Amino acid sequence: MQQGRDELAPAFFERREERLALARHLERNGIRDRRVLAAMAKVPRHAFVPAAYAARAYEDGALPLAAGQTISQPFVVASMTELARLSSTDRCLEIGTGSGYQAAILAEICDSVFSIEYVPELCALGERNLRALGYGPDRVHLRCGDGTRGWPEEAPWDAILVTAAPPEVPIPLLEQLALGGRLVIPVGALEGPQQLEVWERVGEGLRAEAFRRQEHYGVRFVPLVSSAAPS
Numbered sequence: 736m737q738q739g740r741d742e743l744a745p746a747f748f749e750r751r752e753e754r755l756a757l758a759r760h761l762e763r764n765g766i767r768d769r770r771v772l773a774a775m776a777k778v779p780r781h782a783f784v785p786a787a788y789a790a791r792a793y794e795d796g797a798l799p800l801a802a803g804q805t806i807s808q809p810f811v812v813a814s815m816t817e818l819a820r821l822s823s824t825d826r827c828l829e830i831g832t833g834s835g836y837q838a839a840i841l842a843e844i845c846d847s848v849f850s851i852e853y854v855p856e857l858c859a860l861g862e863r864n865l866r867a868l869g870y871g872p873d874r875v876h877l878r879c880g881d882g883t884r885g886w887p888e889e890a891p892w893d894a895i896l897v898t899a900a901p902p903e904v905p906i907p908l909l910e911q912l913a914l915g916g917r918l919v920i921p922v923g924a925l926e927g928p929q930q931l932e933v934w935e936r937v938g939e940g941l942r943a944e945a946f947r948r949q950e951h952y953g954v955r956f957v958p959l960v961s962s963a964a965p966s
């Protein structure tokens with residue numbers, strides 16, 4: 736549900752020219768989805784980055800967050816959102832809430848957004864940022880825990896975006912994809928090359944034919960940690 740203009744937090748009215756310039760830059764760099772560009776032009780990224788980096792909030796680069804994590808580059812946020820091919824009625828899951836910025840972009844497009852974060856300090860940060868901007872618990876549902884297990888009680892998902900990289904796609908995320916659902920995920924070793932992949936469920940079960948997998952471009956994400964014992 737969209738908020739009325741009168742209810743928007745002050746940050747939405749600050750630095751609008753910079754956000755519009757960023758959206759134009761993203762469009763020039765190949766982002767086509769109008770809803771994604773509109774969300775990037777609307778959501779005040781400067782309210783999500785640490786104060787020390789606020790001046791650089793509308794540069795197209797990643798920035799440090801607390802706990803050694805990073806808020807992704809705007810182009811990658813926009814591109815992952817576009818690759819998820821969202822519609823407003825989609826049930827959408829993000830793994831790796833971090834600052835809450837990507838969750839806010841998703842919430843501008845989907846009515847129902849869920850996001851999981853592993854690091855308690857960042858659970859608190861993401862929640863504080865999102866709620867302060869008016870993304871209430873009815874629009875963005877938050878959980879603190881291990882996202883490699885997905886969110887089975889709320890599955891199936893029409894879209895899952897993972898904003899940290901595992902060496903292999905976690906099976907629970909594939910299990911929890913609805914028919915036609917898309918998983919957008921960077922895959923690769925921490926020190927090695929990572930690829931942005933999209934997995935679409937086209938059939939039942941976990942056999943290879945149940946998924947259509949596409950590789951996109953090389954990326955560099957922080958590792959997706961897992962509480963599961965290594966096999």
Ligand code: SAH
Binds near residue numbers: 830853880958960
């Ligand atoms: N989407 C974030 C960027 C997050 S960086 C934003 O817009 O700001 C990646 C995040 O994934 C970090 O916050 C990290 O703590 C988190 N993370 C890593 N492993 C995780 C896991 N297993 N479950 C949930 N979150 C995880």
